[in-house]
Amino acid sequence: MTDLGKGIFWCVCTLVIYLSARKLHQRYGRWWSSPMLLTWLSCGLLICSLHRSYAEYLIGTHWMIWLLGPATVAFAIPIHRQQDLIRKHWILLCVGVSVGSLLAFASSWGLASIFHFSPEMRASLLPRSITTPLAMEASVRLGGVPELTAIFTAITGLFGAAVGESLLYYLPIRSSFARGALFGMGAHGAGVARAREISHEEGAIASLIMILAGLLNVIVAGVLSSL
Amino acid sequence: MKAQETIIRRFTHGSAGLRGLQILTLMLLCWLAQLLTSHLQWPIPGSLVGLFVLWLLLNRKVLPAAWVEDGANDLLNHLMLFFVPAMLALVDRPELLSMLGVKLLIAVLISTLAVMCGTACVVEIGFRLKHD
Numbered sequence A: 001m002t003d004l005g006k007g008i009f010w011c012v013c014t015l016v017i018y019l020s021a022r023k024l025h026q027r028y029g030r031w032w033s034s035p036m037l038l039t040w041l042s043c044g045l046l047i048c049s050l051h052r053s054y055a056e057y058l059i060g061t062h063w064m065i066w067l068l069g070p071a072t073v074a075f076a077i078p079i080h081r082q083q084d085l086i087r088k089h090w091i092l093l094c095v096g097v098s099v100g101s102l103l104a105f106a107s108s109w110g111l112a113s114i115f116h117f118s119p120e121m122r123a124s125l126l127p128r129s130i131t132t133p134l135a136m137e138a139s140v141r142l143g144g145v146p147e148l149t150a151i152f153t154a155i156t157g158l159f160g161a162a163v164g165e166s167l168l169y170y171l172p173i174r175s176s177f178a179r180g181a182l183f184g185m186g187a188h189g190a191g192v193a194r195a196r197e198i199s200h201e202e203g204a205i206a207s208l209i210m211i212l213a214g215l216l217n218v219i220v221a222g223v224l225s226s227l
Numbered sequence B: 001m002k003a004q005e006t007i008i009r010r011f012t013h014g015s016a017g018l019r020g021l022q023i024l025t026l027m028l029l030c031w032l033a034q035l036l037t038s039h040l041q042w043p044i045p046g047s048l049v050g051l052f053v054l055w056l057l058l059n060r061k062v063l064p065a066a067w068v069e070d071g072a073n074d075l076l077n078h079l080m081l082f083f084v085p086a087m088l089a090l091v092d093r094p095e096l097l098s099m100l101g102v103k104l105l106i107a108v109l110i111s112t113l114a115v116m117c118g119t120a121c122v123v124e125i126g127f128r129l130k131h132d
Helices: A003-028 A035-049 A054-066 A068-074 A076-081 A083-114 A119-125 A132-142 A146-170 A176-198 A200-226 B002-013 B016-040 B046-059 B069-077 B079-092 B099-131
Strands: none
Touching: A003 A035, A003 A054, A003 B079, A035 A054, A035 A146, A035 B079, A054 A068, A054 B079, A068 A076, A068 A132, A068 B016, A068 B046, A068 B069, A068 B079, A076 A083, A076 A200, A076 B046, A076 B069, A083 A119, A083 A176, A083 A200, A083 B099, A119 A132, A119 A146, A119 B099, A132 A146, A132 A200, A132 B046, A132 B079, A146 A176, A146 B079, A146 B099, A176 A200, A176 B099, A200 B046, B016 B046, B016 B069, B069 B079
16 A cells, blocks of 8 residues: 555544544443543554554554644633633632642652653653643653653543542532542543533633643743753 | 524534634644744743633634634544544553553552542632632
């Protein structure tokens, strides 16, 4: 096959798997039916079983990674829509985002030291609590591998969204604000989707916390890298 | 009457072509911002500068939100598709499917629990201090 043929093949495969997985998720709505998880595993299995390389897969799908940039720009819409919430609760939002980011960095750093991960692996772990496009940007600036960060971030989101409700059951939390913060800070995109299922308010807070945490992390990582 | 509503909805919610145009606008904005940051050698990514510029345009009412909103929501709805190709780098790193991978998984899970519990508790305390 020519490069063009290969590109079209992998592009169509990914899109078909993704769209079917979305249909499946609409029906089951559980963590294991997440379209991201299903598309990731199916495409991975397909590449391995056909004995193809990652480089070949990227020919047809690299444009998707490129769309992460415009998608980041699109975060301006939810920020614009939730301006009243920001104005009203900016102190709490700042506290939640700073504490959450510090906890994420400190716990990742600590565990990486305990397990003796390489510096590259450790840097890839650090930004995994924020939304994936921004986590990948932060990872580059911290000296990590953005692809690895994408994997860690995805697992964080899946796990966080799956256990979030059980955590809420055990933690002494009454305010919708803290519930939203738990999902937005702990499980980024997947968490926001789960928070929206609880109520509109939790969803709005989770999405704001997620975006603001992402911005803070990328800016801090950028400043650190330029020192 | 119903036909009229459909036409109005088509204009306010945007057809596929209109959404495509909105997505193109976002792509253009992102590309320009990336050119700027790489030219000035700023340490923050161009997409972030694009975000701030778009937010400023919306906030100052230079650009009505309706002009980009549907396209922006489309991109955000399908965000997970865009990073799946990056995650497939796993294929090139078989060393992760070993003890190292298990350790990494444990680290990710413990750290995630710590972030969720810690953030929720601190925000809850802050909320009660403010409202009780």
